[in-house]
Amino acid sequence: MAGPRAIDAVAGWLGRGAREADDRAGAPGPIPWDPIVLARVRHLHFTARVLADRIVLGEHRSRxxxxxxxxxxxxxxxxxxxxxxxxxxxxxxxxxxxxxxxxxxxELPVTVVLDLSGDLGTGETGVGGLPSLTGTKAGYAITLAATMLYWFQRHGEPVGLRLIGGEGARWSDLPPRGGRSHLQLLFLALASVKPGGRAELSRTLTEVGARVRRRSLVTVITDGMEEPANWLPALRSFGRRGTDLRFVHLYDRRELTLDLPEARVLYSPEGGDELPIDAPGVRKDFRAVVEHYLGEVRTGVLAAGGQYIAAPTDAPMERVIRNLVQVGTRPVEMP
Amino acid sequence: MSLSLLSPLAAALSVLVALPILAHLTRQRPTERLAYGAMLLVQRLVKRLRRRRALKDVLLMALRIAAVLLAVAAAAAPRISWKGDIPTFEGSGRMVLLIDQSLSMALVDGGGTLLERAKAEASARVRSTPDGARFGVVAFGPTSRALTTEMTDDKNRVLALIADLQPTMGSGDLRGGMLDARRLLAGEKGEVFVFSDEAGPSMIPEAEEEIGRLVALGSAVLPVPIHADPPRNLAVTAAHYGDGIEGGQLTFRVANYGPTTREAPCEVVLPDGQSIPVFVDAPAGGEAEARVTIPRQAASGVGRVSCDDPDLALDDSRWFHLPQVGASRVLIVDGDPGDTPVRSEVYFLERALAPWGGSSNGVVPEVVSPKGLGALDPTTHRLVFLANVADPGPFGARLRDFVRRGGSVVISVGDNITADRYNAALAGLLPSPFRGPESLADRAEEPVPLELPDTSRAPFEPFARGGRGAFSHIGAWRVMTLQPYADAGDVRTLLRFTGGVPALVSRDVGQGHVLVWTSSIDLGWSNLPLQAAFVPLTQRIAGWLGAESDGAVARVEATIGARVEVPLSDGISDVDVRGPDGSAVRATLQSGRAVFIADKPGAYEVRVTDGPRVGWVAVNLDPDESDVRRTKSLASVEAALDPEMFVRHQDLAEAAMGLSMVLLLAGALLAAFTGAAT
Structure with missing residues (x-):
């Protein structure tokens, strides 16, 4: 639990940047400093720094x-x-x-597009209704995004964040900027958001793709749980503009193996029909469906000129980040 | 086929069919809900499984519904009833075996005849019957015979009687067989087994009444059909000779009672032994007609048409009458040689009878003077032309004998003729005494023409096809008139001149004929030899009378097994009848007719004992018996008379319950092995 001194310190970091972000987002009133959120910010900052320190990579340049x-x-x-x-x-x-x-x-503007729609919310829930930063898809995604932002900010790049779905975040769209205070603003957004709502990947990606600068880097972190045929075409706008697109496909290996001991009624937090499933009887068919789906997404991303990085939640995060910041792709990891 | 329920109230249980439907609609769903992040993939999975699952669900529900329905049906004790072909043996212990030995039972099928199969079936029936049962045996062919005078329990005797049965050549008298069976049963109940191919259009319909009487007495008529598979037979069903101006044609029909078209090799054998091969394509289930031209010279008698058929050989031949065709030796007595050919009757006659000389047309003219009549030989000559002979007195008696024995005489007149001499010499031969010559027209005028002939009369039959009108061009200026006569009986006026004067008059004398042409054959009194009709008329008269000279014998058609009656001329008191194989056939004389029974097919010859032939009989099978196809089954008749006897029943309760269990098991296995996906 963060104390008043910690709150003051964070508030000092944010300073003018927070006020400007509020102005852009039309957020009313002062920032409600939540000790839990601030603790998560510190945790994210610490984790990102540790992970970034483990990755030794050469300088990267953009022109x-x-x-x-x-x-x-x-x-x-x-x-x-x-x-x-x-x-x-x-x-x-x-x-x-x-x-x-x-x-x-x-400098190379970096935008992290993070999907925190309802489907990312499955799994354990942490303190205050916020997703646990460990052992959940949402936590894995938030930590991964924070590390990416920290990494690029440390290399002097302006960094920005675009949240897809999600609830509770004061800011969901923070354009790339430099400076530590801006990074803290991003961390604050990440720490305060919890999964919810619908992703609407097609609309969001089209919107981001039309707005980013021609020479920039966009990292999309999503579980891709919408019909690929609907949103994959939206990725092509990045390739046409020369944007360096890195697509992080996040998934829970247990969900993709239908690892359920008995029949359950399954539902999506984003809404839709409930489906009773007897997992042991259909696991073989489900595996075929998953293989087809993963292949479809990977092929679509590559066709759009992006880099595909598989990110199962049980994979070491530094390895995912290394794949992410290096040029080239790794083979899709099958569940 | 019908379905009935022995416990119809149990059908109310069919409401239970709602149970599987309810179970299907309210089947158990898992209750625990789980938020799932990969629902997109689950939806895809459900979509993938939906078709398979829907099919399985419907199948499962259908199995369960069917199982419930069958269980309910079992409780209702359903019974299915249907008409059986042949009723089962009821076991009264009194059996009459009716065995068909008609011609069609000689059909070869499966290596043996149908009769052999019928005998085997009947014997097996006797052997399989418990001791103590009593049997009667009736065989029916053209007539029915009770082989046992009463019911007997001597199986060996019955088996021996059955073994001795042979096929007959006639139809099957089933009606008589039923009558004999009823007599053997002597008013008591019993089973009448009928071993028959049920062939022929009339056998069963004719027996229906007798079958009804048997059934009315409480007996059962149990048909044991002995059928060829498929029924097939080739038979010659008709053969008829039709003559023409120059010979004629034999027309015969070949019936094919089988299911496929057949090309039958056939042979026409004429009475003199000449053989004419011919192939006939007989359509399936139909008849083919074939025609064979008979040679211009052929002996009269009875000929045969045979077509090869391995299935049923007995009806492959048919016998037909053939009159004398051509080969008429004609003696022309030239009474007026004339100073020029055109003034000679013989000149015209010779060329009309043999236009190409010789005997190429089958007529052998032989010209003699009146003195040459001594050469007249009734066994060689068929016909004598007296052409303007002045005095027939010296040979009148010879001519009378010639005619009575079947010869024929044609008399033409002219200036040489004297009525008194003719009336004296040929009394008994002339249709009517001559009265004297008379002019019909002046020589400078047109001759009086003939009226058109009646083509229904034998000499003019060929002219019905053409040439009749040419007779109106024939005319005469002068004729020999006759005393008035009655145009009836033996005397017939065949042609008249316009105005009614007789032109051609015939008289039957004994077995022969006399024709008088009342004018001349040369150009002296008529224009006959110059007319188109002259040659064909002369040829026709020669052919007709030449044939009739032998054809004067009676020609009778008969069916095998029937009573044959051959009309005889007056004065015949004893006849000798020979069958097809040359053996003597017992015949009696009744009212001027020779009467006998023909038991074999073929040619029968009737002669005056140690005398001339007086008749030919062509004996053939009844064509109906060759039709081996079934037109009506005995079972259908029996079923109409006693429907209940032919109804079969089968209780279905056990089968329904068993099937219900099987379906329930199948449903359980289906659910267990396929699992529940969603």
């Missing part, structure tokens, strides 16, 4: 035009452009107003 060393090309001057970029020699020679552009090493 964009900017003001630096190597000349890239010319562009016609337009009102509103910084006049310091004008190439006077060209103006003298040809009476044309052009601006010089350069290539340089620069």
């Amino acid at each position: 964009r035009t900017g003001q630096a060393v190597e000349f890239a090309d010319y562009r016609e001057y337009a009102p509103g452009m910084d006049p310091r970029g004008l190439d006077w020699k060209v103006l003298a020679r040809s009476d044309r107003l052009v601006v010089r552009r350069y290539e340089t090493e620069t």
Whole structure:
């Protein structure tokens, strides 16, 4: 349980960033500082730092035009452009107003799209109705997202978060930004959210894909439990824009093996029909369904130009993160 | 077939069928709910299993409903009833065995005849009957015979009687058999077993009344059908000779009572032994008609048509009458040679009878002078033409004898004829005495034409097909008139000139004929030889009279087993009848007829004892008996008379209960091995 001093410390970290986020989200009133949430923030921060320290990777670079060393090309001057970029020699020679552009090493905006719809909420529930950060799909997803954000922020990249579904988060859409305070804002959002609602992957991914910058990195963490034929096409917008898409397919191995001892009535937290299932009698057929589904998702992601990373909840997280931040994909891990 | 319930109230239990339906609708569902994160996959799984599961559920429910219904049905004690073909043996201990020995039972099927099978069945029935039972045996062919005079318990004797039975050549008198069976039973109840192929259109219908009487007495008629599989037979059912101007044709019919078309090799054997092979395609279940042209020269008598059929050989032949065809030796007595050919009757006659010379048309003309009549031989010559002979006196008696023995004489007149001489010399031969010549028209005028002939009369039958009109071109200027006569009985006016003057008059004398042409055959009195009808008319008269000279004998058709009556001429007091194999057949004379029973098919010859032939008889089988197909079964008749005897019953309670158990077990196995998916 966090004490008043800890709350003050977090509030100090957040500062102006929180207020700006509130303004964007239209959130009313002051932030209700919840000691449980703040404790989760600290836990997330600690876990992310530990995991990031275990991963040793080289620097990664992204490129964009900017003001630096190597000349890239010319562009016609337009009102509103910084006049310091004008190439006077060209103006003298040809009476044309052009601006010089350069290539340089620069930051790579990273957006983590995290699915916390109702289906992620199955499993144990932690304190205060929030999902346990260990042993649950939602906790695994939140921890993974926090680690990803911490990792990229530590490497100086602006990081952002887009929540899909989920309940209780003060902010569900935080565009990429730099700075520790922004990271804490993201952690606060992650710590305070609990699974709920419907994912509507197709709509959300289309929306994110249309908004991210052309050269950026988008990591989608989801269980993909909607008809793939509906949302896989939405991933193509990332590939068309040149976005580096990394798709983390999160699943609970026990759910994909229908590991139930006897007949149950199964239902989805997101709604829909209840289905009585006698698991021992249909396990063989279910395995065929799962194999087909995993293949369908993986093929769809690769076809959209993304990287596919399987993330079973019982897999060591550092291995998933290593797969995630490296270029290339690993074979799908079958349950 | 009908279904009845011995305990109909138990059917009310059928409401229990609602139980499996309720069980299906309210089957147990798991109660524990579980939030599941991979519901998308569960939904896909359910979709995948739904079709299989739906089928299984419906099958399971159907099995259970059927099981309940069957259990209820078992409680209601259902009984199914249907009409059986043959009633079972009731065991009265009095059995009459009726065995069909008609012609159709000689049909070969499965290596033996149907009669042999019937005998084997009957013998087996006798052997399998407990000792003490009493038997009667009746065999029925064209007539029925009770082989035992009364019911007997001597099995060995009964078996011996059955073993001695042979097929007959006629139809089956089932009615007589039933009558004999009723007599043997002597008014008591018993079982009458009928071993028969039930063939023929009339056998069973004719016996229905007698069967009804047996049934009315409480007896049971138990048919034991002995059928060929399939019924099949080829038979010659008709054969008839039809003559023409120059010979004729034999028309015969071949019936095929089998299920497939057959090409039958057939043979026509003429009375003189000539054989004419022919193939006939007989359609399945139908008849084929074949025609064979008879050679221009063929002896008269009875010929035979045979078609090869291995199934039933007895009816493969049919005998037919054949008159003398051609080969008529004609003696032409030339009474007026004439100074030129065209003024000679003989010139025209010779060319009309043998246009190509010789005997290529079957007529052998022989021209003699009146003195040559001494060469007249009744065994060689068939016909004598007296062509304008002046005085027949010297040979009148010879001609009378010739005619009485079957020969024929044609008389034509002319300037040489004297009525008195003819009336004196040929009295008894002329249809009517000559009165004298008379002119019908002036020579410079057109001759008086003939009236058209009646083609129903034998000499003119061929002209019904054509040529009748040509007779109207024949005419005469002058004729020999006759004393008035009665146109009836032996004397017939075959042709008349316009105005009614007789032109051609015939008279039957003994077994022969006399024809008088009242004008000339040369151009002296008529234009006959120049007319188109002359040659065919002359040929026809020669063929007709030539054949009739032998055909004067009686020709009788008869069916085997029937009484045959052959009409005889006056004065015949004793006849000799020979059967097909040449053996003597016992015959009696009754009212001028020879009467006998023909028990074999073939040609029967009737002769005056040590004298000429007086008749031919062609004896054939009844064509109906060749039809081996069933038209009505004995069982159907029996069933109509006593329906209850043919009804079979079967209780279904045990079967229903057993099947119900099996279905319940099947349902349990289905549920256990397939499991419940959703």
